[in-house]
Amino acid sequence: MTGELSPIDKAKFVAAKRAVEFVEDGMRVGLGTGSTAAWMVRCLGEMVREDGLKIRGVPTSTRTAELAREVGIEVITLDEAGWLDVTIDGADEFDGKLNLIKGGGGALLQEKIVATASDQMIVIADVGKEVETLGAFPLPIEVIPFGWQTTKLLVEELLINMDVLGREVTQRMKGDEPFVTDEGNFILDLHLGRIGNPHQLSMVLNQMPGVVENGLFIDICDIVVLGYGDGRVETRDINEGTVEEDRLDFAESDNLFSDMLD
Template structure:
């Protein structure tokens, strides 16, 4: 185990390496975005060089695409790949139903499209991402730049009728300017505290004019590989059932 890794990075590395073993030669694989996914891409590059693993990757962001190409991984678009065998991605929170909050890295729109195009979605996360109730992590909502303040007001009004504990909506900033996604959009981060009904909230948010997509992933993930600070992993969902 590298001595310079923090306990959090040890957990992220462990879950990424376990999930990388799921990739087989000939697969078409969605590659997620974020710090844990970066460990995954690095490990897949190692397998490519050491084992001759060959697969086609569909990245969920420009930064993941750049890292994958740097590792020698074949990168194609989702239009070119069509249906995918597997997507491996991180999460900001997940609950017992494997409902997720994603989008801390600003890529949840592409991540959701890629995951929905996959036969399986496996989440890689450290143990701290498992929660009893979603909502402590701010929920990202991607909105088009045109009239974003109006969209923000409509989102805030929508939240008044939802089973949540808060309703603050904040435009995500970076380097003193509004954050811009790969699609040229902005992100509103919703500070909700607790989400009582994720399905109802997701549907309501996506009905607001100007909203492109929210960061709730419902009935998409089928397994979670959880990394721990001692380098061990545990499983949830389909992988746990398959292991017996």
């Protein structure tokens, strides 16, 4: 099966495969949202079915919840879990300090709540997600529908005084209709080019009425597992200051993810 994967999908697969090795029996696990996180959920499901792994998963979106149930993972709410042992999720960008931009899939609010309610956050990514400075990927912010155009104008004015290259703000669409989050809110994408001070920007955005949350994950990620198209995996632990490199072999007969290739 893996012979049919693109190099990017191979990178996502090996990163996910390595990341789930951090999950132990009895853990409460935050399950991220997005294409890379979907590989992780599939890998965990395989461990549940074939290895008897007993975990409870807290999904960060309705689509992740559906996938988790499909592959055999017990799904519970964050309120039922109380606190999580680990959250594994993808990222749209990360820098050398493991600060992130997330929200490309529109689930940034639940993703941030779940990640901050965890002892540890592990990010899985392909090598293309690493950047020197955050901002090339549009920064999503979740806003309530009431007065969203006013909120958009206020955000554009706020950006004038921020250390960013661009200030274009667009509403995220799904076809001809606005994209709506699981909480019934809208997403505005901030096309900034470069974010000179992520801490400051995150703080001032969240102080604005109408803004529910932003996609800057600052000082939340503990470990990033970086996958390469040739099977190499690099694991960086920001707390321990360690970098480990390895290579995972592909099982050519494995068809666990064949439906993801359609």
